Amino acid sequence: MTSITYFLLNRRSFFSRRMGFGLLTICLILLTGCQASGDMRVQPYNRPLSANSFFADGRSARPFVAGTVPQTDQRVDDPALTGKNEDGDYITNLPVPVTNELIQRGQERFDIYCVVCHGVDGHANGKAIAFGFPKPPDLLQDSAKAIADGKIFDIITNGQGNMLPYGYRVKAPDRWAVIAYIRAMQLNNGHLTQDLTPDQLKQLGNK
Numbered sequence: 001m002t003s004i005t006y007f008l009l010n011r012r013s014f015f016s017r018r019m020g021f022g023l024l025t026i027c028l029i030l031l032t033g034c035q036a037s038g039d040m041r042v043q044p045y046n047r048p049l050s051a052n053s054f055f056a057d058g059r060s061a062r063p064f065v066a067g068t069v070p071q072t073d074q075r076v077d078d079p080a081l082t083g084k085n086e087d088g089d090y091i092t093n094l095p096v097p098v099t100n101e102l103i104q105r106g107q108e109r110f111d112i113y114c115v116v117c118h119g120v121d122g123h124a125n126g127k128a129i130a131f132g133f134p135k136p137p138d139l140l141q142d143s144a145k146a147i148a149d150g151k152i153f154d155i156i157t158n159g160q161g162n163m164l165p166y167g168y169r170v171k172a173p174d175r176w177a178v179i180a181y182i183r184a185m186q187l188n189n190g191h192l193t194q195d196l197t198p199d200q201l202k203q204l205g206n207k
């Protein structure tokens with residue numbers, strides 16, 4: 001009995017000593033790895049707008065390469081990108097031709113981004129509302145009909161109150177498509193199931 005205990009104890013201490021040495025070696029290797037040459041730890045970089053003798057003009061900030069265009073809708077002089085006219089007022093018409101294709105595109109985007117709150121038919125009965133998100137106004141009621149197209153463009157772009165901004169997900173041309181779809185639902189007094197007639201398209205286009 002005593003000899004078995006002795007054996008077990010001895011075996012355990014043998015293993016734990018070996019494991020201890022192993023762990024120590026790994027730690028030492030890791031520590032040396034972190035301290036190695038220092039090239040990765042200290043990397044050359046310029047602080048914003050700092051001086052730099054490498055460039056002839058002495059500045060670290062470089063000018064844009066000729067022909068660089070902004071990735072986002074940054075032009076401020078085009079109503080189709082701002083929703084505003086040259087006086088800074090919201091435009092009250094759609095700045096793009098109103099076609100059934102545009103409205104279908106709008107319906108597709110609306111179903112992706114807006115339905116969760118505003119509901120398929122715009123009556124604010126989306127799933128998020130059922131889960132307790134603050135209820136938005138009904139998009140088919142008169143107060144929503146009276147909002148200028150440019151203002152809706154702004155609401156989609158920048159959000160409003162509890163509504164989040166969608167500008168980074170719904171690009172400018174799609175925002176107009178969504179607005180055309182909302183207007184089409186308002187004209188139809190409900191969810192769209194078929195194309196608008198040429199007269200209805202004209203009505204939306206000339207509004």
Ligand code: HEC
Nearest residue numbers: 113114117134135136137143144152155160161162163166
């Ligand atoms: C997460 C929920 C949510 C989503 C998604 C959402 N909205 Fe809203 N929306 C709201 C809420 C809440 C309001 C009320 C905002 C306020 O407090 O003024 C609102 C307000 C609006 C209004 C103003 C309505 C009025 O009568 O004042 C419009 C127009 C609108 N949303 C359009 C959209 C469009 C288009 C989309 C999709 C691109 C969208 N919303 C996506 C929640 C949402």
